[in-house]
Amino acid sequence: QVQLVESGGGLVQAGDSLSLSCTASGDTLTYYAMAWFRQTPGKEREVVSAIGRSSTYIFYADVVKGRFTISRDNAKNTVYLQMNSLKLEDTAVYYCAAVRTVGMAYRTGGYEYWGQGTQVTVSS
Numbered sequence: 001q002v003q004l005v006e007s008g009g010g011l012v013q014a015g016d017s018l019s020l021s022c023t024a025s026g027d028t029l030t031y032y033a034m035a036w037f038r039q040t041p042g043k044e045r046e047v048v049s050a051i052g053r054s055s056t057y058i059f060y061a062d063v064v065k066g067r068f069t070i071s072r073d074n075a076k077n078t079v080y081l082q083m084n085s086l087k088l089e090d091t092a093v094y095y096c097a098a099v100r101t102v103g104m105a106y107r108t109g110g111y112e113y114w115g116q117g118t119q120v121t122v123s124s
Contacts, residue, residue: 002027002113004096009118012086016122020081022096022115031100033107034072034079038092038120045095047108049081054104063089086122093117 008020020036035050049070050059058070069082079096097111 002029002032002098004098004113004115006094006096006115006118009094009120011121011123014086014088014122014124016086017082017084018086018120020083020094020096020118020120022079022081024077024079024098028074029072029077029079029098030074032098033101033105034070035097035107035111036070036079036081037095037097037111038090039095039117040092048094050106050108051079052104052106053101057104057106059106059108083120086120088122088124091120091122093119 003025036048037045039045051070067085072079095117096115098113099111
């Protein structure tokens with residue numbers, strides 16, 4: 001029903017910043033909780049940040065708290081992840097995810113729709 005496409009990944013140096021975008025088509029994101037996940041080889045996909053249908057409900061994994069900022073613009077059908085002070089450990093494929101929900105709160109699991117992923121590589 002909804003298709004998600006990430007963009008903005010690339011190769012950066014430790015300490016640099018990068019901004020990821022996730023643009024949806026096929027449905028309005030007004031009805032969806034959204035999240036960013038990341039995955040490295042040999043590890044399960046882990047939630048990085050999540051945002052509810054209401055932007056007042058936001059979650060950050062401890063390892064990115066204070067460095068990453070999630071936001072959404074429903075009029076543009078887009079979700080963003082601003083990543084600052086990037087570390088080597090942030091290297092991963094980053095995925096955008098969406099799930100249609102009734103409530104306004106964020107979710108850290110149970111996502112139904114996924115983007116194709118975008119590679120973020122942090123070097124020293």
